[in-house]
Amino acid sequence: MNIRGRVWRFGNDVSTDVIAPGKYLRLSAAEIAGHVMEGIDPNFAKQVRPGDIILAGRNFGCGSSRENAPDALRLAGISVVVAESFGRIFFRNCINLGLPALDCKCVDEIAEGNLIEIDLEEGRLTDLTGNQQFSFQPLPSHLIQMLEAGGLVPFLEQRIAAEEAVSNDTTESEQAVA
Amino acid sequence: MSQTLSYKILARAAGKPKVVPGEIIWAKVGLAMMTDSSGPRRIQANHLRLKERIWDRDKVVVISDHFVPSHNEGEALIQRITRQWVEKHGIQKYHYGEGICHIIPVERGYVQPGTVMIGADSHTPTAGAVGSYATGVGSTEILGVIVTGEIWLKVPRTMQVWWGGRLGDGVMAKDMMLRLIGQIGDDGATGMAIEYAGPGVMGLSLDERLVLSNMTTETGAEAGLIEPDELIMEHMRGLGQTDFDPLYADPDATYDTNLRFDAAELEPLVACPPNPSNVFTARELALDKIKLDQAYIGACTGAKYTDLAAAAEVVKGKQVAPGLRFLVAPASRRAFMRAMADGTINTLVEAGATILPTGCGACAGLGNGILASGERAISSTNRNYPGRMGARESEVYLASPRTVAASALAGYIVDPRGR
Ligand code: SF4
Numbered sequence: 001m002n003i004r005g006r007v008w009r010f011g012n013d014v015s016t017d018v019i020a021p022g023k024y025l026r027l028s029a030a031e032i033a034g035h036v037m038e039g040i041d042p043n044f045a046k047q048v049r050p051g052d053i054i055l056a057g058r059n060f061g062c063g064s065s066r067e068n069a070p071d072a073l074r075l076a077g078i079s080v081v082v083a084e085s086f087g088r089i090f091f092r093n094c095i096n097l098g099l100p101a102l103d104c105k106c107v108d109e110i111a112e113g114n115l116i117e118i119d120l121e122e123g124r125l126t127d128l129t130g131n132q133q134f135s136f137q138p139l140p141s142h143l144i145q146m147l148e149a150g151g152l153v154p155f156l157e158q159r160i161a162a163e164e165a166v167s168n169d170t171t172e173s174e175q176a177v178a
Numbered sequence: 179m180s181q182t183l184s185y186k187i188l189a190r191a192a193g194k195p196k197v198v199p200g201e202i203i204w205a206k207v208g209l210a211m212m213t214d215s216s217g218p219r220r221i222q223a224n225h226l227r228l229k230e231r232i233w234d235r236d237k238v239v240v241i242s243d244h245f246v247p248s249h250n251e252g253e254a255l256i257q258r259i260t261r262q263w264v265e266k267h268g269i270q271k272y273h274y275g276e277g278i279c280h281i282i283p284v285e286r287g288y289v290q291p292g293t294v295m296i297g298a299d300s301h302t303p304t305a306g307a308v309g310s311y312a313t314g315v316g317s318t319e320i321l322g323v324i325v326t327g328e329i330w331l332k333v334p335r336t337m338q339v340w341w342g343g344r345l346g347d348g349v350m351a352k353d354m355m356l357r358l359i360g361q362i363g364d365d366g367a368t369g370m371a372i373e374y375a376g377p378g379v380m381g382l383s384l385d386e387r388l389v390l391s392n393m394t395t396e397t398g399a400e401a402g403l404i405e406p407d408e409l410i411m412e413h414m415r416g417l418g419q420t421d422f423d424p425l426y427a428d429p430d431a432t433y434d435t436n437l438r439f440d441a442a443e444l445e446p447l448v449a450c451p452p453n454p455s456n457v458f459t460a461r462e463l464a465l466d467k468i469k470l471d472q473a474y475i476g477a478c479t480g481a482k483y484t485d486l487a488a489a490a491e492v493v494k495g496k497q498v499a500p501g502l503r504f505l506v507a508p509a510s511r512r513a514f515m516r517a518m519a520d521g522t523i524n525t526l527v528e529a530g531a532t533i534l535p536t537g538c539g540a541c542a543g544l545g546n547g548i549l550a551s552g553e554r555a556i557s558s559t560n561r562n563y564p565g566r567m568g569a570r571e572s573e574v575y576l577a578s579p580r581t582v583a584a585s586a587l588a589g590y591i592v593d594p595r596g597r
Contacts, residue, residue, distance in 0.1 A: 059368075062365075065316065067316070067318075085369065087368075088368060088369065088398070088400065089316070091332070092315065092316075092319065093316070095330070096318055096319060096322075103200070137200055137201065137202075139202065140202050140203075140204070140330075142204055142330065143202060143330060146330075152318060152319065152322050153224050153227060153228070153318065153321070153322075156228050156322060156325055156326065157227055157228060160228060160229055160231065160325075164229075
């Protein structure tokens, strides 16, 4: 799974309160996405484009475990979040909601707006503008499949559908033999 | 390659010879737990999308403990949804009002040493006291476990917390955890699993060990484990559980962080508002005569049998301070029955205690014993964030059952050793 996009840079300890401010939590997910990151950069939601990438420092997504935070980033068009480290629940929520998240310490070396490309399987992050490369621990194939499916529930849904298709096939072929 | 206990368990669950921190594994789960709050009512809709599959109904525990007994229509409906779900799916390990979700799996031997347990509640690490790797997730993820029996986990770094010596009179496991959290701070062990060791830990009863693993959550850690010794084996045998394979850390295992403490030097501690790391000695707080409206013995942390017995020993033959509410909510029916059988409950009631239903209750700001604005409580529970036990402007001080009981008698926070 390769992802290419423009970089937005953030510092350490960006909390879920900043990503999806509490005062918007009663709104729909798409509406929250219209205010995403407002707590730190009021222009972000207006200027973010589909496919953009977040690069951040330590403990990105710390604080409350609200699923609205990764959801808002995904709906705003963010294609992947790269951080030096993540809040525990935030990281899990990202993957389970279908938003790639990966640990890579590179925020200090890549300039805002640079074009980067990420190869999730190979664990390679290439700064195309700055002409440099970083590596990270690649995500296992199961998790990449889950991301491609759009998160945990759709992933399992597909898996169950596939299993049922196979068992229907076998029943049919058994019947054919009989 | 020497491995810590956490890594041994995770490696086996993932079917690998070893694991390394940061690695993402697929782990086979030994037990999945959810509550009336996090369970059926939240997973129902997505469970239908997943054809209502259940990987192994014997390995799913559902516990109604947050809203028991229900005290409004909404809570009653939650209980109905929960009951209907477990009946429909033939879940035998369903307990209503029989104990708190982190106590039952240990008390009944559902969770086995050497296995991975996943629970839809933040204090799931509690079960680590029997040598399991137990960790908490949200409702979407528990559904994934219930359907597949597997979960992806990022292998944490590990911290060893080693306690030398033995606790002195009037000092409890709760004080050990307040000491640790006071030092490393709230979330000071994020991204780690804690392994508790040393004579100060292994000398504790199972009830007391559960306090260490339980309050691991307040350090931000993924899990809190204690190696299963003969005490744990005997506990499991007593429940007819022999078919499991415990694991132990390699003797030369190394940890990312090592902390050492001396139990003999520890004194009773209290976490003041607004968080569990704001820790002072009970001795110094006693000087401030911090007046109390309520003293609460409850929760998965502080209302097991030994907690009830410790509180009873302190209040025996005495009366709680006039105007103070002394509330006791036993953590499980078995603990309650044992405390009735040996007179512990009598002693508490004679001293002025009101006995509340077994369940989460006021620990989660639910049920009976909620605090009014401006009120102050001392509590044997595990969290004291603003509004945790009621009004946002109420205050909760966290302490051991002994300190809670002694403070109930005095009407203000005191050192249970009378200093
Ligand atoms: S007793 Fe309190 S801490 Fe324990 S499970 Fe219930 S609400 Fe959570």
